[in-house]
Amino acid sequence: MKAWLDHHRTAARLAMRRLTAAPVNSLLYLLAIGVALALPAGGQMLLANALNLAGTTSATPQISIFMAASAERGMTAEIESRLKQRNDLKRVQFLPREETLARMKTNPGLREVIEALPANPFPDAFVLTAADERPEAMEQLAVEFRQWPRVEHVQLDSAWVRRLDALLKLGRTAVLVLGALLGAGLIAISFSIIRMQILTHRAEIEVSRLLGATDSFIRRPFVYYGFLLGLGGGIVAWLLVGAAALWLRTPLGELVRLYDLTLVVQALDARDSAVLMAFAAGLGWLGAMISLRQYLGQN
């Protein structure tokens, strides 16, 4: 057991020594792996942030009813009382067109535009919260309200939530496909780097064999090398994604503020970081194993 541990310690130290012996090469290798991994990792980072954003905003889907601009006040009152009598609505909020106009005028940019218009461009509106928040139920309500007199437009807030949901699903698939493709790429990178390492140390492998080294003894330092390479590449990818998150924080924050939302872009969380490192180190190891199997099998 102790001898086995010694073997591993020696092999790991040797691998580390080989990595640091050619620092420029090693750095370039790590960069190649890091950039390849940063793409799916960055995708995951964006996806996690989007999920986070969706989670904080889609809490209560609403239905908005806009009356025709020409609707008489009496008609609107009639609609309001109809809505208030229903027990499948949790909350009914009436937004008179004058109020909307006053609210919009507080925005200095819009004010000038509104004042240039001959009449109030805003219709009377209702904002409703349904008792049953399932998208199908809300869709059914919307269909019913659309048939009411003088109702110009019924908008379902749940529609964009569903659209976002579909987009996020698409995003998740994209991240998975990217991860699979670049993972395969990483195995290939590790394979060829280890192949070069093997050729560099061919004399040593030959001598070790003549002196009675087993295949696993010969394999070990190279496997550690591949593992360290993958892990190092994972760290590079993690740093790249972290930098991108910091860099995106201000512009994305400003963008979502335009939609009355707040978002502070976060780097990869602990779980995603751990997955990234394990994935990177594992694939580096795998590439090394394939490379060694091929070489030792042939020679």
Added chain:
Amino acid sequence: MAAVIRFDRVSKRYPPGVDALSDVSFEVAEREMVLVSGHSGAGKSTLLKLIAAVEKSTGGAVLVGGQNVSGLARSALPYLRRRIGMVFQDQKLLFDRSVFENVMLPLSITGFPPREAAQRVRAALDKVGLSSREKALPVMLSGGEQQRLAIARAVVSRPNLLLADEPTAHLDAVTAADVARIFHEFHHVGVTVLIATYAGDLFPGARRLQLDHGKLLP
């Protein structure tokens, strides 16, 4: 006394039909010192390679310690080679490692405890007169010193059988005699020694096997 090495009608043919050895039979007893001599290309190196299973015979049986090495599985080869100390014709030193690390290699391979291994390495280097050069790289050594380093690496795991392929070639007379003396010393402490050489007069008292075009002369 039991035979350490036994060749039973061994032949080795390299493609496309060159016979390096044909119908060779002999025995080497324990604690014996045997020279294999013959002209260049007579099959001396091939004979040594068959013992360590670096090459496999194409006919007959090669027995080392009673074990037929021609039939050994690939996975069993390392354990055979660990029992044999080998000095190669081209020495096969690792030029990116120090003298000490070169001699350490066989012990690392067998998983020797590091502290004890270091003591053994120093003892082996002392034996061949290289104690003061342990931190040097092989390129900094003279030809004779490199040969002595190769011997130190071959004996550091204290094998019972020592094989050497032309260990005194390319050395001047004084250095060659010095290297030959080292082999005699190992023989005297009970190691079975088999040396392929054409400088037979450096090893007085050793039994001689004479090869000629792959055949053993009587």
